[in-house]
Each structure stands twice: as C-alpha cells, then as structure tokens.
Amino acid sequence: MKTVLITGAASGIGLATARLLSQQMRVVLADRNYEGAERAALEIERGGGRASAVEVDVSDARSVARMAEKTQRELGDVHALFCNAGVSPKAPFEEWRESDWDTVIDTHIKGVFLCTRAFLPQMCARREGAIVTTGSDYSIVGHRHGAGYAAAKAGIYALTKSIALEFAPFNIRCNSVGPGPIETPLLRKGMADAQWAAHKAARGERVPMGRLGQPEEVASVVAFLLSERAAYITGQIVHPNGGSVMW
Numbered sequence: 001m002k003t004v005l006i007t008g009a010a011s012g013i014g015l016a017t018a019r020l021l022s023q024q025m026r027v028v029l030a031d032r033n034y035e036g037a038e039r040a041a042l043e044i045e046r047g048g049g050r051a052s053a054v055e056v057d058v059s060d061a062r063s064v065a066r067m068a069e070k071t072q073r074e075l076g077d078v079h080a081l082f083c084n085a086g087v088s089p090k091a092p093f094e095e096w097r098e099s100d101w102d103t104v105i106d107t108h109i110k111g112v113f114l115c116t117r118a119f120l121p122q123m124c125a126r127r128e129g130a131i132v133t134t135g136s137d138y139s140i141v142g143h144r145h146g147a148g149y150a151a152a153k154a155g156i157y158a159l160t161k162s163i164a165l166e167f168a169p170f171n172i173r174c175n176s177v178g179p180g181p182i183e184t185p186l187l188r189k190g191m192a193d194a195q196w197a198a199h200k201a202a203r204g205e206r207v208p209m210g211r212l213g214q215p216e217e218v219a220s221v222v223a224f225l226l227s228e229r230a231a232y233i234t235g236q237i238v239h240p241n242g243g244s245v246m247w
C-alpha cells in the first residue's frame with residue numbers, strides 16, 4: 001500500500017484530503033497540532049482506513065527532519081506528499097509586524113522547501129513521486145490586508161514550478177492547488193456564529209458560483225493531481241474557486 005504524507009492535516013482542507021485518500025492509501029497526518037492529527041488518524045482508522053499522526057512544525061528544519069526520519073523508520077517511503085499547512089495573519093500593510101511576516105513566509109515558502117527537500121531524495125531513488133502544494137487565489141490577485149500571505153502563496157507557485165522542472169526527469173510531478181474561499185477554521189478565524197453567518201453570505205455572494213467552497217471540493221482536486229490519472233501533469237496550478245479568479 002502506498003503512503004501519502006499531508007501537512008496541516010489536523011483541520012480543514014488537509015483533513016478532508018486525508019479522509020478521502022485514506023480510502024486508497026496509508027495516510028500520515030502531519031501537523032503542529034499533534035492532538036488534532038492523532039484524533040483525526042484514529043477516526044480514519046475506526047472507519048477502516050490506514051492512518052497515523054506525526055508532529056511537525058513545517059517552518060522548522062529540525063522538526064521537519066524529525067518528522068521525515070520517524071515516518072521513514074515506522075512506515076518506509078512516502079510516495080505522495082501534500083504540502084498544505086498554512087496560517088493567514090491579516091493586518092493593514094503598515095501594521096504588519098516583522099514576526100507575522102516571518103511566520104507566514106516561513107510556514108508557507110520555507111515549509112514547502114523543507115518538506116519537499118525531506119522526501120525528494122527517496123522519490124528520486126524510486127524514480128516516482130507526486131507532490132501537491134497549496135497556493136491560493138490571492139497569489140494571483142493580491143490580498144488587501146494580507147500582503148505577506150499573498151506574497152508567500154505566490155512564492156509557493158514559483159517554487160512548485162521550479163521543483164516540477166528540476167525533478168521531471170526523475171518522474172516526479174509537482175503541482176499546486178489554489179483554492180478560493182473555503183469553509184474552514186482558517187477562513188472563519190474564530191468569528192462567533194452570527195458574524196460568521198453574515199461573513200459567509202457576503203463572501204459567498206462575491207463568488208460567481210454564489211457560495212463558499214467546501215474542503216472536500218479541494219480534496220478531490222488534490223487526490224486527482226496525486227493520482228496516476230494526472231501522470232502527464234506537472235508544474236500546473238488548479239484553482240477550485242467557484243470562478244472567483246480565472247487565470
């Protein structure tokens with residue numbers, strides 16, 4: 001049975017992808033929220049899937065190395081990788097603190113660099129591998145009050161294409177999924193029920209399809225890109241976004 005490792009798998013898009021892929025692969029749920037990842041892994045196992053949890057801070061090289069070593073030791077090679085962990089601090093441009101900037105850039109760009117670097121050597125050795133990263137519509141159109149986030153997500157696209165180019169000769173594909181507004185804790189950002197209902201309605205109206213997306217609607221795209229059905233697709237960005245951004 002092949003193994004997929006998913007970062008940011010304790011919640012939202014990563015969790016939906018873990019649930020979906022667990023029907024055909026062994027899933028490693030990697031997250032800095034270890035309790036959440038472990039709870040989700042247990043739920044998947046109870047449903048008949050194969051899953052385990054591992055703690056990681058994707059922005060920290062030592063933590064990523066520990067995650068890769070533990071996974072290799074306990075489960076062997078990772079065949080597919082979904083680099084998805086993310087945070088989304090928001091503030092008007094002049095109020096962005098340096099620490100928030102560092103967190104968002106390190107989580108997204110450095111996180112993808114560290115996680116892909118950790119698993120690419122074994123993929124090269126097998127001459128087979130599939131990677132998906134998570135971008136965003138905001139990488140294309142910018143993000144008012146989210147400059148660091150938009151910059152980080154745009155960086156992920158350049159990194160994804162560079163990995164795709166460099167590792168295509170090893171039969172390793174690297175693509176990105178760029179969601180529009182998806183109903184997850186990241187979008188809700190701790191809003192109370194009434195505020196969230198109003199925000200959801202207003203945000204949904206701005207989407208051509210008239211609603212927010214669901215994490216499962218991103219998961220199905222990721223599953224496709226990681227599968228053999230996408231065997232000739234690399235360096236591409238697919239946007240499950242209800243038509244919000246057409247690019």
Ligand SMILES: NC(=O)c1ccc[n+]([C@@H]2O[C@H](COP(=O)([O-])OP(=O)(O)OC[C@H]3O[C@@H](n4cnc5c(N)ncnc54)[C@H](O)[C@@H]3O)[C@@H](O)[C@H]2O)c1
Binds near residue numbers: 008012178179182
């Ligand atoms: N929800 C949206 O509208 C939306 C839109 C476009 C892109 N995205 C992107 O999708 C990805 C998943 O977001 P989501 O909406 O599912 O959010 P979420 O908050 O539900 O899940 C994010 C997960 O990432 C984990 N995480 C954060 N920093 C980490 C780190 N340093 N190391 C390890 N784990 C870490 C969190 O613990 C959490 O479990 C993110 O990259 C996000 O930027 C989300």
